Amino acid sequence: MTAAPLMASEPRHVSEAKANNRELTRTATVVTSLAAGACAGALAKSTIAPLDRTKIHFQSSETPYSVRAALEFLKQSVRADGFTALWRGNSATMARIIPYAAIQFTAHEQWKRVLGVDTPAMAKQHKVRHLVAGSLAGVTSQSATYPLDLARARMAVTSASTYPTIADVFRKVATQEGLRTLYRGYPATVLGVVPYAGVSFFTYDTLKRKYFEYSGKQQSSVLNVVFGGAAGALGQTASYPLDIVRRRMQTAPRRPDGSYPYRNIPSAIRDVYRAEGWRGFFKGLSMNWVKGPVAVGISFATYDKIKTTLRELALTLQ
Template structure:
């Protein structure tokens, strides 16, 4: 009898506990607070969306990405091509179709986690900045300004770039090497191991400082311009946009294209310096990017300022914008495709939080 009473008591307590838990979950749901499992799933979906967006956008413009890097480090006394079309033709003629996509596998291996972390970090930075901004202004309806979006984008860019920088470093070397290079990196992991063994851990972060400085205006302006343009279009409804409809894919592509153009133009010289610094210490870099000219000095820079000074002194100010044309042709569709792909994939996966929220 006592046993039956104990069981009944235990069952009753269990039922009460279950009801209380359900009531708490219902209360949290009404207040807009998600259960931990739901939050983790939403984070994973957001990361997947960002990764897919990065992979699609970079693969679409891989030939232009490789040409840009080759132009950035090309020997000024042994120029083999000057323009976008002539450069693509030269790569096709000397290395074939595969040459156009050399380094894209490594690039995707880098850009997928980079893009995932970048988009997710941007959303979290926006949420944090919004909370601080509303508490500081005592206005719970306040929205992010373009300057605050710029700050959130800069934070996201620095976090994402720092997490994946070693992969970007070796990707640059793999992209530069050709079939005739004295030494061949067989892939990303082989390149990472070789650089670590021959040049040390710090070599994996060569060019990190100009990357950090450059990513602030680049990624920051990308997000700020994209979000601000979308908000302006939704509020002002120019060009005959419907009053009650969200922006279409074409309009979002145009916003992304404008964002990419502004960001890459401001940050491009730092990207050139970063790429050149990544070649420092590579014993085969001279024969690959400097040609066989005996009067060309070794590729050596003591730091970012020294790299700027030597580049401008030896090749002129225009050298800081080498590869800008193919990069401009590349970055406009790349940024546009990335933003739209991100939002489309999130819609498919059913993620509630949007980049604009």
């Protein structure tokens, strides 16, 4: 039996909730979410890849950050390796972000269902559970794709001759440093993703709900970009110090005696503070306020648009 089409008079998140709960099969819900999340992550990350590489460069070194220094780094990268150098490491980013975004968005929907906050009314009533659902989605996706994140960071801060491909990163790290190194910085990442993903998803969903309550209208794709940008700015600011720690632990070269400069999270925090003071934990944050909201805004808006389109198509095929 063919399900009724989504009502144009309803806000998108209400219509999608009805499609998820009564009209779409569980398999169709998961598949459309995975596909939309993969597309959203790929588009968002490709858009801001040059800025992402610049941010990682400053995060992983003691070089003082400034806008001029960031522009100089971009110029030197182009002079040394050509224009495509600005996207160096983006293949590793795509290898990670496609499964990461697909898992994160899908996990968020499933965690909201498990925690009983998969409708706007329940999310409004149980704000803490709504926040926790976003955090758990971030932990789920980060745990599944962490080695790919480490590979991306290594490729972003080295020359093309060091790690020509993502496969070379895994091979060299495994043979020269051991398999455990593929998860160096993982605890800092998990600690950072809890506030980041929780605040981002919570803020985005809340802004969409508040907009509908205030205007009675369905938000446009442009507004979704704006709401996603605001969510990204808040989420990344909350988690940025741990992002610094994560990058230092991921990219620090091994010493001749086989040890690493940063043995654990406390030692990394201590060393960064001694070398650069409290400002070292926020180095490059101003760039993140530019690239982060753009990436998150594009990601959320793209996800919503593609997911809605795929689910409307799925409904017509059922």
